[in-house]
Amino acid sequence: MINDRKLLLAVKDLKTYFFTEDGIVKAVDGVDFEVYQGETLGIVGESACGKSVTAFSIMRLLDYPGKTVGGEVIFKGESLLKKTEDGMRRIRGKEIAMIFQEPMTALNPVLTVGFQISEALMTHFKIGKKEALKKSIELLKKVGIPIPEQRVNEYPHQLSGGMRQRAMIAMAMSCDPSLLIADEPTTALDVTIQAQILDLMRSLLQEFNGSLIMITHDLGVIAEIADSIAVMYAGKVVEYADKKTIFHSPLHPYTFGLLTSIPRLDVEMKKLNVIPGTVPNPLHFPTGCKFNPRCRFTTNKCREEEPPLIKIEEGHLVRCWNVDKVVKEVKKGLLVGV
Amino acid sequence: MLSYIIRRFLLLPIILFGVTFLIFCVLSLLSPMERLATYVNDPNTLKNPQATERLIAKYHLDDPFPLGYIDWVKRIVRLDLGWSQTANQSVKDAISQRFPATLELVLYSIIPVILVGIWLGVISAVHHNSMLDQTIRTIAIIGWSLPTFIFGLIILFIFYGILGWFPPGRLSSWAQDIVYTGTNFHSYTRLVTIDALLNGNIPIFLDALRHLIAPIITLSYISWAFLLRITRSSMLDTLRKDYVKTARSKGVDEHTVIHLHAKRNALIPVMTVAGMMIIGMLGGVMITETVFTYPGLGFWAATAAQQLDYGSVISFALLFATILVVGNLVVDISYALIDPRVRLE
Amino acid sequence: MNRTLRKLFSNATSLIGIILLILFVVVAIFAPIIAPPLSDDPYQVPRMSWDVNPQPPGSPMSDEIRDIYDFMGKEIKYDIAICGTAEGGYDIFYGLIWGTRTAFKIGIITVLIAAFIGIFIGSISAYFGGWIDEILMRITDIFLSFPFLVAAMVLTTVLGRGLDKVMVALIVFGWMGYARVIRGNILSAKEETYVMAAKALGVNDGKIIWKHLLPNTIFPVLVQASMNIGSMVITAAALSFLGVGAPVGYADWGQMVSFARNWIIGAPGHAGQYWYTVFYPGIFIVLFVLAWNLVGDTLRDILDPRLRGEL
Numbered sequence: 005m006i007n008d009r010k011l012l013l014a015v016k017d018l019k020t021y022f023f024t025e026d027g028i029v030k031a032v033d034g035v036d037f038e039v040y041q042g043e044t045l046g047i048v049g050e051s052a053c054g055k056s057v058t059a060f061s062i063m064r065l066l067d068y069p070g071k072t073v074g075g076e077v078i079f080k081g082e083s084l085l086k087k088t089e090d091g092m093r094r095i096r097g098k099e100i101a102m103i104f105q106e107p108m109t110a111l112n113p114v115l116t117v118g119f120q121i122s123e124a125l126m127t128h129f130k131i132g133k134k135e136a137l138k139k140s141i142e143l144l145k146k147v148g149i150p151i152p153e154q155r156v157n158e159y160p161h162q163l164s165g166g167m168r169q170r171a172m173i174a175m176a177m178s179c180d181p182s183l184l185i186a187d188e189p190t191t192a193l194d195v196t197i198q199a200q201i202l203d204l205m206r207s208l209l210q211e212f213n214g215s216l217i218m219i220t221h222d223l224g225v226i227a228e229i230a231d232s233i234a235v236m237y238a239g240k241v242v243e244y245a246d247k248k249t250i251f252h253s254p255l256h257p258y259t260f261g262l263l264t265s266i267p268r269l270d271v272e273m274k275k276l277n278v279i280p281g282t283v284p285n286p287l288h289f290p291t292g293c294k295f296n297p298r299c300r301f302t303t304n305k306c307r308e309e310e311p312p313l314i315k316i317e318e319g320h321l322v323r324c325w326n327v328d329k330v331v332k333e334v335k336k337g338l339l340v341g342v
Numbered sequence: 343m344l345s346y347i348i349r350r351f352l353l354l355p356i357i358l359f360g361v362t363f364l365i366f367c368v369l370s371l372l373s374p375m376e377r378l379a380t381y382v383n384d385p386n387t388l389k390n391p392q393a394t395e396r397l398i399a400k401y402h403l404d405d406p407f408p409l410g411y412i413d414w415v416k417r418i419v420r421l422d423l424g425w426s427q428t429a430n431q432s433v434k435d436a437i438s439q440r441f442p443a444t445l446e447l448v449l450y451s452i453i454p455v456i457l458v459g460i461w462l463g464v465i466s467a468v469h470h471n472s473m474l475d476q477t478i479r480t481i482a483i484i485g486w487s488l489p490t491f492i493f494g495l496i497i498l499f500i501f502y503g504i505l506g507w508f509p510p511g512r513l514s515s516w517a518q519d520i521v522y523t524g525t526n527f528h529s530y531t532r533l534v535t536i537d538a539l540l541n542g543n544i545p546i547f548l549d550a551l552r553h554l555i556a557p558i559i560t561l562s563y564i565s566w567a568f569l570l571r572i573t574r575s576s577m578l579d580t581l582r583k584d585y586v587k588t589a590r591s592k593g594v595d596e597h598t599v600i601h602l603h604a605k606r607n608a609l610i611p612v613m614t615v616a617g618m619m620i621i622g623m624l625g626g627v628m629i630t631e632t633v634f635t636y637p638g639l640g641f642w643a644a645t646a647a648q649q650l651d652y653g654s655v656i657s658f659a660l661l662f663a664t665i666l667v668v669g670n671l672v673v674d675i676s677y678a679l680i681d682p683r684v685r686l687e
Numbered sequence: 688m689n690r691t692l693r694k695l696f697s698n699a700t701s702l703i704g705i706i707l708l709i710l711f712v713v714v715a716i717f718a719p720i721i722a723p724p725l726s727d728d729p730y731q732v733p734r735m736s737w738d739v740n741p742q743p744p745g746s747p748m749s750d751e752i753r754d755i756y757d758f759m760g761k762e763i764k765y766d767i768a769i770c771g772t773a774e775g776g777y778d779i780f781y782g783l784i785w786g787t788r789t790a791f792k793i794g795i796i797t798v799l800i801a802a803f804i805g806i807f808i809g810s811i812s813a814y815f816g817g818w819i820d821e822i823l824m825r826i827t828d829i830f831l832s833f834p835f836l837v838a839a840m841v842l843t844t845v846l847g848r849g850l851d852k853v854m855v856a857l858i859v860f861g862w863m864g865y866a867r868v869i870r871g872n873i874l875s876a877k878e879e880t881y882v883m884a885a886k887a888l889g890v891n892d893g894k895i896i897w898k899h900l901l902p903n904t905i906f907p908v909l910v911q912a913s914m915n916i917g918s919m920v921i922t923a924a925a926l927s928f929l930g931v932g933a934p935v936g937y938a939d940w941g942q943m944v945s946f947a948r949n950w951i952i953g954a955p956g957h958a959g960q961y962w963y964t965v966f967y968p969g970i971f972i973v974l975f976v977l978a979w980n981l982v983g984d985t986l987r988d989i990l991d992p993r994l995r996g997e998l
Contacts, residue, residue, distance in 0.1 A: 065590055067582065068470075097592035104584055112585040114606050114682055124592040159682045175592070353825070360829030371845050483700075483984065487977035489921040491928045492969045495947060499965065625836035629925055633948065643837075647844045648930040659841045663832045670832075 012215050013039040013062070013183060018075035020054075020061045029286045031057040031070070033239040036313055036321065037232075039183065042209075044216040046230030046247075048223065048262070050283050054239040055219045059185045063102060064092050080182070097124040101176035105188035107168035111160035117144075118156030121175045128179050143174040147204060166197040170204065177208050184209065185217045190225060202229055223266060227251065232319075235259045238284055238294035241313065245320040253331075255322040257299045260330050293325070301329040343678050343685045350674050354667065361663045362418070366411050369656060374403040380424040380653025383432075418660065424653035428646040433657045436642060442532035443512055444627055444638035449533075450554060451561040451623065459566035460609070463573025467581060467608075468600055478570070485567025490626045494560040494633035501556055508556040510634040517549045553636075561630045565623050572615050573608065580608040613677050617670040624662050698988075704981030707974055715787040722784040723765065725756065730785055730938045734776040735768045741950055741961045744771040752776075771963040773946035777936060779963065783971050785938035789850065790975055793923045794916035797857040802912045804858070805865025806905070810896050812866070813873035824870075827863050835860055836925060843931045850939070853923050853932050861919065865908050872904035914983030917976035924972055940975075943968035 020032040032054045039045045047055050061072050062084065077084040079100065084092065101124075104110040112120060121143055122136035131139075137156060144152035147170040160168055169189060176184060186205065190198040206229060209216055218229055226233060226247075233250045235243040235258065243256040254260050261279040281298035284290060290297050296306040305325050313323045324330075369377065378397055379388060387393050398404050402413040417423070423433035431439075466478040501508045513521060513534060520527050520543070521534060527546075529537050535554070538547035580586065581604050589603040590596075631640035639658060646654035678684045714721065718729075725733040736742060736749035748766035756763050770779040812823040833841075842856035876882065877900060885895050920940075926932035927941025928948070935942070947964035 063591055065587055093593045093595065095593070096590065097594070102588075102591045104588065106584065109584040110588045112589070112603055112607070114610070115603070120588075123589070123594060127593055127595070159686060161683050162686060172588075175588075353828075356825060357829055357832060360825065361832050364829060364833075365841075368841060368845055483977070483980055487917065487973055487980050489925060489972060489976070491925055491944065492965070492972060495944070495965050496969070499962070621831075621834045625834035628836060628840070628929065632929060643840070644929045647840050650844060652844065655841050655844050659833065659837050662834055662837050666834065667832045 009040040009043070011038060012041045012080065013217075014076070014078045015058075015062065016076040016078075018058065018061055018072070018077065020057055020066065020070055020072045023069045023071065027287050030239055030289070031286065032061060032072075034313065034323075035075070035234075035236065035239075035241045037234040037241060037244050039215050039217060040231075041182070041215055042213040043231040044206075044209075044218055044229050046226040046233045047217060047219045047236060048221065048226050048233060049236035050221055052283060052286070053236045055236055056187050058236075059102065059187050059217065059219060062185065063096060063100060064089075065096075065102075094128070097176075097181070098128040098179045099181055100183045100185065101179070101181040102185045102187065103169075103172045103176045103189050106192050107165065107172045108160065110172060111168060113160055116157050116159060117163065117171050121156075121171065121178055124175065124178045139178070140174070143178055144171065146208070147171070147174045147177075148200075149174075165193060166200070169193060169197075169201055173201070173204060173208070180212055181214060183215045183217065185219070187219045188221070189218075191220065191222070198225070205229075223262065235262070238289065239286070240294065240323060241321070242295065242323045243321065244313075249320055255316060255320070255327045255330050256324050257301050257326070257330055258295050261298075293323075301326045346678050346684060347675055350671055354671060357667050358664065361667065362415055362660070363411065365656060365660055365663075366414055369414070369652075370407065370410070372652060374398050376652060377401070377403050379427075380651075380656075383425040423657045426642075426646065426651060426654040426657075428649055428651045428654055429642060433653055436654065437639065437657065437661065440637060440639045440642050442534075443636065444631070444640060446533045446535065447554065447557055447561065447630070447636065447638060448623060448627065450535075451558045451565070454558070455562045455565040455569060455619070455623075458562075459569025460573050460612070462566075463570040464577055464600070464605060464608075466570065466574045467577030470578060479574075482567040482570045485563050485570075488563070490560060490564055490629045491633055493563055494557075494630055497556050497560055498633060508552055510553070510556075510636065512550070512553050512637050513546070514549050514553075517546045520546060553634075557630050557634045557636055560633065561623060561626050564626060565619050568622060569612070569616075569619060573612050576608040576612050577604065580604045583607070610677065610681050613673060613680065617666075617673045620669050620673075621666060624666060698985050700981045701985035704978045704985070707978035708982065711787055711791070711975055711978065714784060715791050718784050718788055722781045724785075725763065730789065732777045732782040732785070732936050732938050732942075734936075735766075735772045735778050736776040738772070738776050739774060741774055741946070741964050742768060742772040742776070743960075744769060744963055746772060749776075770967040773943055773964050774950065775936075775946070777943075777946070779943055779967050782938045782943045783940065783967060786940040786943065786968075786971065787975075789933070789937075789939045790920045790923075793850070793854060793857070794920045794979075797854050797861060797919045798912050798916050801858045801861040801915075802865045802908065805862035805867075806869050806901075806908060808862070809866035809869035810873055810901065813870040814877060814892065814896050814900065820870075823866075827866050830860060831863050833860060836922060839922060839926055840929065840931055843926055848931065848934045850933050850937065853926055856926075857919055857922060861915070864911060864915070868911055869901075869904060869908050872907060873900050876900055876904050910983055910986045913986060914980055917979035917983075921972070921976055940968050940972050944972070 015035055015037050018032055018035040019030070022029040022031055035054070035058050037045060037047070047058065049055055057066070057070065060066050060070075062077050062079075064072075064084065064087075066072065072085060075085075079095070084095070087095070111117070118137055118140045121140040122133065125131060125136040125139055126133065141152045141156050144155055149155055149167055149170055155163065155167075155171075160171070163171060169192075173189075184205070189205070190201055193201060202225065205216065208214075216229075218225065220226060230247050232244070232246045234241045235250070235256065237258050243250065243254065243259045250259060251263065254263060258279070261277075264277045265279060267276055279298050284294060284297070290307075292305075292307040292309055293299070293302075293311055296302045299306065303326065309325075311323050311325045313321050316322050316327065375388065375394070378394065378401065379385075381401055382388060382397065387397070401417075402410050405413070421434050423437075425431075426433045426436045429436035429439075462478050462482075466475045469475050497508075498510065502510065521529065521537070527537070527541055527543070530540055531537055534550040535547055538544070538550060581600075583604075585607075586599060586604050589599045594603070627638065628640035628644050630636070631638045632644045635641065639661070643655060643658040645651075646658070724731075734752060735746065736752055738749070746768045748763070748768075753763065753766070768778045768780060770783065773779055773782070808823055808827070812820045812827075838860040839853070839856040842859060843852050846852040846855065873896075882895060882899060885899055890899075923932060924939070924941030924944065927939050928945045930945060933939040933942050944965065947961070947968070950961035950964050
């Protein structure tokens with residue numbers, strides 16, 4: 005079964021740094037993962053761990069003073085980091101599309117919804133305005149917006165939050181991209197709408213076997229939609245595996261901490277499990293493994309040397325010196341029912 | 343949007359009331375005799391006590407504040423603005439005679455202000471922190487640091503004093519003869535450049551242009567430097583917005599991103615500050631016309647101020663304040679029409 | 688605060704601005720030594736001659752004037768017009784040196800008072816809201832309906848010539864900008880939780896404004912104020928140029944330039960012979976304003992976090 009999968013995107017040891025006046029911020033400092041055709045990769049982690057910057061690095065949409073300084077991004081066999089700006093523009097919107105967290109700010113307030121959806125079509129397929137507008141109406145219908153013929157001439161502020169997100173999805177999917185990157189698309193929405201949006205994205209992608217990178221801090225969303233998962237911490241991928249493995253046999257202490265911090269209804273819990281401490285300041289990272297101050301399995305080696313990403317078994321990468329310790333904890337059965 | 347526009351219109355009489363009230367307060371600092379002087383054209387009348395007494399009563403100059411105010415406003419509305427000693431004609435005539443000259447100057451100045459200011463502001467923001475940006479910013483900073491009168495004097499010095507290209511005034515004397523006293527020249531608009539073209543008289547057109555260039559450069563410099571600064575800062579803000587990233591993520595080419603997606607949004611707040619720019623230019627008119635002895639309203643007002651011709655100065659202030667208030671109203675309404683968020687609520 | 692200072696000194700443009708300002712302050716302080724006054728009122732510019740025509744730099748004091756000073760028993764501490772004389776024999780150099788003091792006086796006093804008025808009105812308006820806000824803002828609008836220079840000109844015409852009247856005019860029509868800025872800032876700040884917390888604790892309104900709101904919202908106003916010092920001086924100079932500002936012979940930069948208008952073209956055949964009547968006063972004015980603008984511009988950039996290159 006694994007051999008049927010076609011590799012769409014491979015990210016290897018990606019490094020993106022921000023050269024600010026206060027110092028160099030290593031926002032992304034070692035990110036590795038693979039996305040296969042027709043599958044969903046979930047990138048999970050706390051705020052400011054570098055998830056969004058990873059997405060922008062792939063799309064090469066970094067703002068000053070950010071720069072990708074190392075690693076590889078191979079999309080359909082080609083290196084994206086080596087492409088010219090023109091070459092990237094041909095890919096953006098057409099092969100790889102992106103949707104953002106806050107649809108109110110991500111949509112241009114002075115342009116109609118219809119125009120914004122048509123724009124990608126007109127840019128990549130050289131079709132006329134009228135034809136593109138017709139297609140936009142169809143797309144709006146597809147994403148479940150009622151009276152699309154009227155909506156197409158309206159402005160973003162006239163739509164509700166959920167509708168705006170749908171419009172964004174319509175905009176992103178307009179050219180049938182092979183890869184959709186969704187940066188926290190449901191975080192700003194109500195829980196009920198969340199579910200609808202997730203379903204919508206899934207069904208649209210299924211239509212032409214597209215892939216999805218879902219970036220979020222919400223484990224529930226990940227559990228629903230992801231096929232494989234990359235867990236990020238302080239700019240690095242600390243664990244990467246398929247969903248089942250992550251949820252049932254995680255190997256990184258951080259992953260383990262994330263999973264056990266979910267409150268349980270079926271087992272009596274005297275107190276909530278938390279990961280002690282806070283996310284480190286990117287200007288003052290601890291030495292050695294970035295997670296070591298908060299890790300309960302930490303040893304001297306952790307404080308001195310940064311662990312590399314090791315392939316534990318096929319399709320399972322972990323960045324930790326003490327993998328065996330977590331295995332022991334898992335065997336204790338603390339993850340039952342997750 | 344409708345409620346917004348109605349509200350703005352309702353504010354208009356209130357503000358005009360406030361403006362006239364404020365001016366009248368200033369006017370009241372003068373003694374009745376001084377105020378009387380603004381209405382009589384023959385200074386000898388003032389030496390005649392009976393005539394003076396009669397006239398003071400007629401103009402309600404000794405009345406309590408509210409009555410005096412009402413009478414004064416009534417006169418303003420009837421365009422009874424008094425007598426201008428400086429111009430030796432009624433204030434109303436003085437204004438209507440000089441208005442076209444100032445209008446011509448301001449109209450021609452607005453064009454370079456908008457074109458250059460916005461164009462350079464956008465470029466400066468797009469090439470943030472580059473040498474180009476620094477150069478443009480330096481020119482702009484010098485613009486606000488260089489007072490209009492110094493800049494005007496320098497321009498006059500270089501382009502007339504040394505080079506002799508752009509003389510002061512509005513027309514050379516030979517052109518004046520034709521335009522003002524000749525029988526073949528029809529003044530349709532009283533804007534000399536346009537009239538010259540309408541009359542098919544190219545030499546006069548060129549002569550008028552020659553006289554206009556230096557004042558235009560002077561009047562516009564500070565304004566486009568200011569416009570550049572706010573366009574640049576608004577553009578810098580806008581370029582960091584999410585929707586600009588969205589546009590780029592669709593593969594839209596950079597030119598469209600800048601000029602369609604970003605600029606349109608960036609110019610909306612710039613428009614609201616455009617009102618302030620009008621203020622700057624109206625004030626600059628006085629200085630520019632004085633430096634180049636350009637026979638417009640500003641020159642008249644400045645001369646009147648020197649000679650303590652209160653009537654002319656006050657009427658001038660009233661006129662320009664009214665223009666400004668109406669101008670702001672127009673700007674506010676245009677803003678409501680342009681921004682879809684306001685237009686369609 | 689440290690960051691601000693560091694930024695101010697590291698930026699080339701603001702450094703130039705600061706150095707210029709320091710130079711001007713030095714000139715202002717040491718004016719009596721650099722240009723010793725020749726009469727009782729140090730702000731009265733001494734005349735080097737009775738000539739109507741401006742005299743070029745380096746011209747000596749005329750004999751008639753010398754005699755007058757000898758007659759009055761006054762010591763002649765210097766007798767060469769270093770920068771030349773303006774129309775009527777007024778010594779440009781003296782006027783510029785003492786004019787520095789005038790400039791600082793005008794700039795700082797008018798800005799301080801106008802800012803104080805503006806902050807007072809703006810914060811009351813923003814804090815109390817409702818119809819107080821409406822009325823105060825309409826009043827602000829009314830004052831803003833007058834082009835600054837025009838309004839100042841009208842007021843000085845009516846009040847008469849004199850430096851103090853110029854300052855009154857500048858203050859009366861100069862407070863509105865500050866009112867608007869502080870009002871905007873307080874309107875956004877007053878919804879912040881720390882304000883509601885203070886209110887819940889029963890702190891009275893005045894204290895809330897003074898201790899909580901103002902310190903957090905006042906920095907942009909200070910930036911604006913520093914840049915306005917320059918523009919106040921320009922406006923005062925413009926008024927003098929137009930003939931309605933400082934009295935004739937007063938040590939004020941604008942006064943020095945006002946003499947220049949008639950002479951800038953020079954006699955036929957000698958274009959530009961009176962260049963010094965514009966050049967020297969012009970340099971002083973431009974550098975002074977430029978200095979404040981450079982410093983203010985950098986302060987504004989410091990305030991604006993987006994321009995610091997953040998993530």
